[in-house]
Amino acid sequence: MAEVLDPPTREEPGLPGNEHELDPKPEWQPRYAGSGRLKGKVAIVTGGDSGIGRAVAVLFAREGADVAIMYLNEHEDAADTRKFVEAEGRRAICIPGDLGDRDFCFKAVQQVVDAFGKLDILINNAGEQHPDEKIEDITEQQLRRTFQSNIFSMFFMVQAAMPHLKKGAAIVNCTSETMYKGAPILLDYSATKGAITAFTRSLAKNLVEQGIRVNGVAPGPIWTPLNPSGGQPPEKMPEFGKKTPMGRPGQPNEVAPSFLFLACDDASYMTGQVLHPDGGNTTQS
Incomplete structure (x- = not known):
């Protein structure tokens, strides 16, 4: 019998948000020419329709990878990302669905392997957040959905990917x-990100003897559809990112290179690590 999932929370009906509706638009375009660092590789990018996921997908394509774009229901954004990947001369497929559903994750990974013949890189980027002033x-519905989307999905995706990942493969998880x-207003979201970091470090040790590296990226405030679509209170958006030492939010194309570094052989001696593209935020006391 199929698992019955909690419905998506309706407290912020605009989530996860559409990039084509944002003004100004996030900067996702790669900033430099590719050098073949992922030549011949196949990557899955969850949440690959927009924001950080789009920037990662297109950068990976520029570096030679074919990309599977997994997303919830933002079909127009996903179609755009596919177009941008194909413009880099690589193949792309779009797979919509709920990553909190274990059966979907297994079917989606098999679809990727059927389409591209293998899987080398898993980027666990998808997530959701819902601000609340008081615990x-x-x-209960929101708590379950946030954990289901943010951390359960990573367990499911790794479980589905493991039969296909070989020595030299890489997994990169997006923490925060x-x-x-x-x-203080993202209690459940922050808790999932703590779980993701612990999962990343533990999985790295679990898989190291198989030659599979597992690392993480912990972005700071990044201009993506998530926050202006309900992930932050509207009254806080004018100051979004301005309290970082750099005085501004980051752009998706300032985060994507961290994922690329950890996914390619440049990081061959790194596992269980987390990179921090956060404008200096975590250096503050």
Whole structure:
């Protein structure tokens, strides 16, 4: 019998958000010419329709990878990302669905292998967040959905990918600065990011003898559809990212190179590590 999932929370109906509706648009375009660092590789990017995921997908394509774009329901954004990947001369497929559903994750990974013949890189980037001033305001439904989307999905995706990952493969998980700094209005989200970091470090040790590296990226405030679509209170958006030492939010194409570095052989002696493209935020006391 199929598992019955909790429905998506309706507290912020605009989530996860559409990039084509944002003004100004996030900067996802790669900033430099490719050098073949992922030549012949096949990558899955969850949440690859927009934001950081789009920037990662296109950068990976520029570096020679074919890319599977997994996303929830932002079909127009996903189609655009596919077009951008193909413009780099690589193949792309779009797979919509709920990553909190274990059966979907297994079917989606098999679809990727059927399409491209193999799997070398898994980028666990998808996630959701819902701001609440008080812990009493976090509903059971929201708590379950946030954990299901943010950390359960990573377990499911890795479980589905393992039969296909060989020596030299890489897994990169997206955690957050909130795991290190805390976030008073993102209690459930921050808790999942702490779990993701622990999962990353533990999985790295679990898979090291198989020659599979596992690392993480912990972005700071990045201009993506997530926050202006309900991931942050609207009254806080004018100041979004301005309290970082750099005084501004980051752009997706300032985060994607961290994923590339950890996914390619440049990071061959790194596992269980986390990179921090956060404008200096985690250096503050």
